[in-house]
Amino acid sequence: MTTVTAGRFIVLSALLAGTVGYVLTSHENALPGVDPDLGQLAPIKTTVTDQTLIAPVELGSLERCGCKLTDATNYRQPDGCRLKVKPNLLGVAGYLKTGDREVDKRPPPWRIRELKQTGPEKWDGFLGRRTARSPVRVTDVQLEGSYTPLKGRLQVQVTDKGVNSGQAFWVSLQDFDPVPWWQCSADKAVEHSAIIARPKPGVRPVTLEGRWITKAAPERLWCWTWVSGKGVYCDPVGRKDGGSFEPWIYQPGDLEIVY
DSSP states (O other), X not given: OOHHHHHHHHHHHHHHHHHHHHHHHHHHTOOTTEETTTTEEOOOOOOOOOGGGSOOOOTTOGGGTTOOSTTTTOTTSOTTTOOSSOOOOTTOXXXXXXXXXXXXXXXXXXXXXXXXXXXXXXXXXXXXXXXXXXXXXXXXXXXXXXXXXXXXXXXEEEEETTEEOSOOEEEEGGGEESSOGGGSOHHHHTTTSOEEEEEOTTXXXXXXXXXXXXXXXXXXXXXXXXXXXXXXXXEETTOTTOOTTSOEEEOGGGEEEOO
């Protein structure tokens, strides 16, 4: 090899080594999030594993119209209603309700059955002075039994404009609901509580056999259940025989909830 050729080879080798060295150095010293080949910010891939970032279920949302709190963890519940874990009810705002048929048949407002502890495992119920639809907030929780349906007692306190007022008292879990059900459609509302409704002008109820009822429309109805393919089952308020075996059946859009 001549002297000139050898010199050129040495210079070329030095240039190549310098280039490779620069590339390696730039990769090693690249800043986090920077693509070393492009000199630009590269997207940082992240995986969310913290469960606290998942938005909690809003139990009082009108999107949960028709969702029973006591059956919230039942696998047979619709996807929009079912909760995968028991709800944390402590501090939850909601409303009093009653599943007492004798109370519900009386003119509203309906009084709520309160609980009083009379022994280590003994609780007695009595009609208190509080009424259905009173806004309350849960201050203590005593759940019991199996995973579903949810059973137990809640200590609640009546709220006035969102602020607790008065002495706390105990009610059955089934006599509390986070959802303002009277704002739901009638077929959804009766999944939460019996309701008092007013038939809209011109609507015609039917019997269980599907025949029109020809009697004069009542001013108010006591409605207690929804049967798919049939309608909302109601009785005229004040009907002496109760009428539970011969309901007046309305479609949800035929009714306006008044209580």
